[in-house]
Amino acid sequence: MSANSFGTLFKLTSFGESHGKAVGGIIEGVLPNTLIDEDFIQSELDRRRPGQSAITTPRNEEDKVEFLSGIFEGKATGTPIAFVIWNKDQRSKDYGNIADVYRPSHADYTYQSKYGIRDYRGGGRSSARETIARVVAGAIAKLMLQQQGITIQAFTSKVGPIQLDKSYEELDLANTENNIVRCPDTTIADKMINYIDEVRKSKDSVGGIISCVIKNAPVGLGDPVFNKLHATLGQAMLSINAVKGFEYGLGFGATNLKGSEHNDEFYMEGDRVRTKTNRSGGIQGGISNGEDIYFNVAFKPIATILMEQHTVNRNGEEITSTTKGRHDPCVLPRAVPIVEAMAAITIADHILVNKMYR
Template sequence: MVNTIGRKFSITSFGSSHGKAIGAVVDGCPANLPLSEEDIQIELNKRRPGTSSVTTPRNESDQVQILSGIFEGKTDGTPIAGVVFNKDQHSKDYSMFKDTPRPGHGDYAWMEKYGNYDYNGGGRGSGRVTIGHVIGGAIAKKLLKTRNIDIVAHVTEIGNIKSKEHDFDTIKENVEKNVVRCGDLKAASEMEELILSKKAEGESVGGVVEVIAKGIPAGLGEPVFGKLDGEIANILMSIGAVKGVEIGRGFEVSNLVGSQNNDEYYIENKKVFTKTNNSGGIIGGMSNGMPIVARIAVKPTPSISKKQDSVNICEMENEKISIKGRHDPCICPRVTVVAESSLAIVLADHMLQSGFIHPSNLDKQ
């Protein structure tokens, strides 16, 4: 099982939904980065359950403890281990799924591949394991801030409701003002209503999350293998609920002609820019200095209370199931910080690979 991502800056994730704890070991962070538990906690609070009517009521504080890698308030270049202990598991809610895989979940594939599968809360396959992503991403974001790189993610679509806000600074301000974490406050209100209506029906709803990074230097990534957009797509697709990734205008470019799609260059104050950003800040597998823009398609939460068809794999019989327990009616709001974290991890890794950040000591650059 692969639980590590990254070359110079790597994250090894561990733990399961109803296990004792979840966390991550972050390796490759240079020494002398000021870092505290509070820096990581701020990010974890954005994905914490039980914070609004549009999230699961599971009551977890998700308090992080840093076990290593910090000396006198700064990183010391050694692996940073962060852990969050689970405190509000209701494993009894999942006993009926021991032999009956839930539609839309990875249960059946896990059973077939590993045999010994922790079905409680989805075990290692639960969205709760993204705590590890966020621990690593919090450190990556703080590292990128030393090079004036900023990242924000926002919900752009829920069902057929779409955000109309595109300004980076407005989005960054507005996502903190609504429970859906949408950059458009009017759309956010409509999205919240839709989510709650689906929740009342015993249903769920999906959507689209966009993540943007600005301040990126040109030259991150590789032209063949190790393309920056390929690695961004890889980590974003590794978020459990994600079923599609677009960079820039994505699938829309298939309906354009070359002159519409090409990003033309111009010079201003002796710096190179592009008139448009259809490529999403990446061309030829490498960053071009424009903002990096990626979107992810997030599926509806598969855990719904409506009756669904399944099977009992021990008795080899058809069954009907209804999923109880505590689940998000829409995963998108809590996915935003996971998307930010994922992009930050890849960018931090490539900043180190390309020499924009000193690999061992921040004070030397």
């Protein structure tokens, strides 16, 4: 696994920068004859694209995917699938004032220190625009998983201090796409939207939590030591821009319980072993147990805020600087399909790896 690749058998290698000519990737491991529904893939990209609502960045990119190889007559051939999305609405001039400035909490200083060079236009490779490639690969992974009845649904469960007070079982997740913040509870969604808008008007940003549920994953995904299913899911989620935390099952909430309160007792449902509760989040011993896999992903407030901040420049001088450009006040609405995509890539990869043991 290289620094620009994720996965073992189902593997994505991405390329491109925020203000370069294009972003794209190569996907390996797609099973031959998998139906490649390009309309579905584009609809997934549309969920991530900028400019889709008043609470997202106004950057206007169509994000149309162009496939270059690996598909014939609407089906995967089993060879690498290469694709590209051309950047068409860059405003690199917006970043001229920070060419020699290290923006607070950005990758500017660490990239410059590590490589001795950085693309200051929109963050270059560190920009969340790279996640376009993940969404394409995730959409294709979803198409593979759908053939096995596996579904993945993410949703916004918390924005700043506003959060859902119901578990995912109590929610109608079909309502997630019915509002611009992608929260399945309409009343809470309205509060989240209003809060994000207030933050946007104050030129600030806000973070929150995206929750995700994977249904119908088979028993046996993951290995018991270094390749635990929750470990690779955690790596997948923590590789997403602005992610600060990952927990599955009860997560940190389990620390408040005794073993007798946390254990998931087994019972038989016909010839299937089930658990009476699912505090483990569908994973035990690093291996899926057939129950719903669910987890939370914590996103920080994005670092780009349109107000004056103290920082330093490449000459080591302490200065004040104001960032320009077009940015999201809250990344969560557009990050929902990214979380789903990385979950789909992870599950598809584990399924292919698991076949080696059969």
